[in-house]
Amino acid sequence: MATIHAGAVPEYAVADRAWPPLARAAAVGVGGFFGASIIAGALDPGYDPVREAISALAATDAEHAGVMIGGFLLAAVAQACTAIALWQRFAGVRPGRIAAVLVMLAAPALVVCGLARQDCSERLTSCIDHGAAPLASTHFWVHQYVSLALFLALTVAQFLLARALRRSEGREHLATPTRVVALSCLAIIAVVFMAEIGNSYHGLFQRLFIFMIFVWPILVVGLPPRRRA
Numbered sequence: 001m002a003t004i005h006a007g008a009v010p011e012y013a014v015a016d017r018a019w020p021p022l023a024r025a026a027a028v029g030v031g032g033f034f035g036a037s038i039i040a041g042a043l044d045p046g047y048d049p050v051r052e053a054i055s056a057l058a059a060t061d062a063e064h065a066g067v068m069i070g071g072f073l074l075a076a077v078a079q080a081c082t083a084i085a086l087w088q089r090f091a092g093v094r095p096g097r098i099a100a101v102l103v104m105l106a107a108p109a110l111v112v113c114g115l116a117r118q119d120c121s122e123r124l125t126s127c128i129d130h131g132a133a134p135l136a137s138t139h140f141w142v143h144q145y146v147s148l149a150l151f152l153a154l155t156v157a158q159f160l161l162a163r164a165l166r167r168s169e170g171r172e173h174l175a176t177p178t179r180v181v182a183l184s185c186l187a188i189i190a191v192v193f194m195a196e197i198g199n200s201y202h203g204l205f206q207r208l209f210i211f212m213i214f215v216w217p218i219l220v221v222g223l224p225p226r227r228r229a
Contacts, residue, residue, distance in 0.1 A: 022085040023222035029078025030214045036071025037207075040064050047121075052203045054210070055143065056121035058114060065117065072114025078214065080107040085221040086161075089168075096164030102157040103217060109150040116142040123202055151189055154213040158182035161220055170225025181216045185209055 019027075040057040041047050043064045047057065058068035083104035090096020116139040120127035128135045159182045165175040191197050192205045 019222040020085055020088075022081045022088075023218050026078040026081040026085065026218045027215075027222070029074045029081065030218065032074035033071040033078065033214070034211075036067050036074065040067040040071070043067070048203065049207070050204045051200055052121050052123045053206050054203070055113070055118050055147070056123070059118040059120050060137075061120045069114045069117075072110050075214065076107045076110035076114070078218075079103055079110060082217050082221070083107070086217060089221045090164045093164045093167050095160040096168075099157040099160035099164060099217075102153045102160070106150055106154055109146050109153075112146045113143055113150065116140075116146065118143055123199070148193070151185075151193065151209070151213070155182060155185040155189060158185060158213065158216065161217065165220065168225075170227060171220075171223075173226060174220060174223070178216065178220065181212050185212055 037049075037054050037057060040062070041049050044057070044062065054068070056062065058065045058072065062068070083100045083106075086100035086103060087097055090100065118140050119129050119137050122129040122133070122140075124130060129140050133140065158178060162175045162178040162182060165171045165178055188205055188209045192202060192209075196202075198205065
């Protein structure tokens, strides 16, 4: 029988606190996505992150579009890692596995969003993609519709994760905040993306939305369960 010396941390406790490698890889990928948006935005002095969307940094008229395209590809890898980690974490819990499938579908969707680029920043009235965009290119509309499908899929995944967490011993306490995240994402889709209320802060709301749908599932699989005394 192994002996635990005074002051030593039991091996099982250390393992419980360690994030799964896939969760860490996903966190790096998401960090790379946001890092790319910061770098690309800094390289374009006319870009307004509060008003303009992240996709504008990868538009066909953006000087440093390659930086943001790379960010989209990193985000795709992050979603794939998150999906596999969710599938493993919620083995036997059907809502969790369905959520994992939806997150996995986000990976190729992000590749499409990165490569099917906007013509210019759609938030600017001088852009042909602004408003009804009758002169916009086909790749702009592909980007728009795939992005909307991506956002909806990841929002539904949050609701499913909340259900899965209620059935997972030691993780029930994460169900309520997950539901709050899901409802917040749904509200942003309805109010900001669909009704286009608060256009002056579109970029800010979009960043908040993306942060929630990308980061929260990683926390769900990375945070250790609570053990009952």
